[in-house]
Amino acid sequence: MRRQNGYMTAGLILAGAAAALILLGFFWTPYDPNAMSMDRAGPSLAHLMGTDNFGRDIFSRVMKGAGATASIALATVAIGAVCGTAVGALTGYFGGLVDEILMRVNDALTAFPSVLLALVVISILGPGKRLNVTLALGVVFIPSFARLTRTAFAALRDANYVKSARLMGAGSGRILLVHILPNVMHVLLPALTIGFNNAVLAEASMSYLGIGVTPPDASLGYMLSEAQGMFGIAPWYAAGTGLVIILMIFSAGLIGEGLQRRNGEVG
């Protein structure tokens, strides 16, 4: 039991550190992330991650960029989880023709890998805008959450405690929200951490491709594509940016691992 929570604790500490840096970045950064100067330098106490070709402080840029990436990822997961769970709950609980049709569409949608589907949606909405990126990614995450919760809700539809709640006169809304939803949480929580990781990756990929968030809204992916061009002379730029992406995904992954072990799954 002790080690099971070790993953959770480690994950929460790392995620907390990342969250603190990101929150701080919204109000204060050591330097102006866009201020240029003549000196390019490696990591030092004055510039924790060094400065890039234009003399911009990379640590400050990473703080801002991580904020953009994390907030888009959180919004994305929120859209996907809320809409997906709603669809999954209704189709799983009630079944019927709507369920059949939605599941067929769902099957077809899983044929599009997430980044591909996001690219399709974004090319429809128009590239380069932050809201569009969030919407595109959010829509992409709906099917996976719908599929997951549908199975869970369908399995509990005829559980004894649900039947007894129904006999006591509880309405469908109450049964879904008060009785079944808490019992689906153990499936939903690990899925949220995986969803967050996929969202961070997808957002970073899209802005790396220059289709997601574009300047002046720096995101980690865009910064990485900038850093690739400067790799020969300022490798610390790519290293710093990459490390922060890895930190975000790694900490969420550890939390997910901890959650799954708590559920008693073999890991």
Add this chain to the structure above:
Amino acid sequence: MKYAAKKIAAMLLTMVIVSLLAFTAFSLISGDAAEIMLGTQATPERLAALRAELGLDRPLPVRYAAWLLGFFTGDLGVSIQYKQPVWDLIAPKVLVTLCLSVLCFLLIVAVSIPLGLRSAGRSGGALDGARTVLNQLCMAVPAFFTGILLSWGFGITLKWFVPGSFPGLQEDFTGAVKYLFFAAAAIAVPRIAMTVRMLRSTILTEMRKDYVRTAISRGADRRRVLRRHVLQNALAPVVTFLAQTMAEIVAAGIVVEQVFVIPGLGRMLVASISNRDYPVVQAIVVILAFWVVLAGTTADIINQRIDPRLRLGGAS
């Protein structure tokens, strides 16, 4: 055989739905291709002539049917940007992306299955925690970051390949495969971690079953039980998982092609989205989706071959 036929029919149906979704979505947003190609100054006569030439004067369902047939006849419309047939533009790129995905897939299978077996065989040891952390860490590294590191380390420092100059598949096949190998490796790292983890948890779940306990208590060698009995029963979910990995490879490939400057479908797709060249975008999207659906169906058919429980129609 009936099972395979049913799966193939389901696959064709999914492909039709997929292409229908893509076609309607892009037809609704793209507007009038003839107007975009000729500009706002064009006379109505010239517009009408070009529309007739492109087949845009026909109703939507007819255009969809013609376009879907185009995947077999090679007539997928005309690119707005390059004013060339879409098929001529993408045909050479299909092969490059196909090579990259297959190479990456083979790499994942070759590395992760032995690793997964080893890791399951040694579960519960002192290093268990460290292994889990290492696994999570590998999963956390984005493919394009690995790609940047690889192209710098092996490309610029060690000069094993020249980043940015992809030798054509026809001109220099071994050189091209060597180049693609590094891109495939970048995609493979997190996927291998995921596959190992999945394999390990499937095997450990299987190991808890009664038949394994019986076999071991009757004196069968532990490793033999693992290889002969457990692996056979644990294989079906793994095959399904590997088919899903194909989708992930395709998605990661779009980005990694950009990192390594590989002239494949992914790069073409990104460029076409920026140029709003919808005929090209919709063709590439549907080809990539077909590829994923095909992988899924193949996995289903293989599973039915290796797992008699499915062959007898226990689960569909």
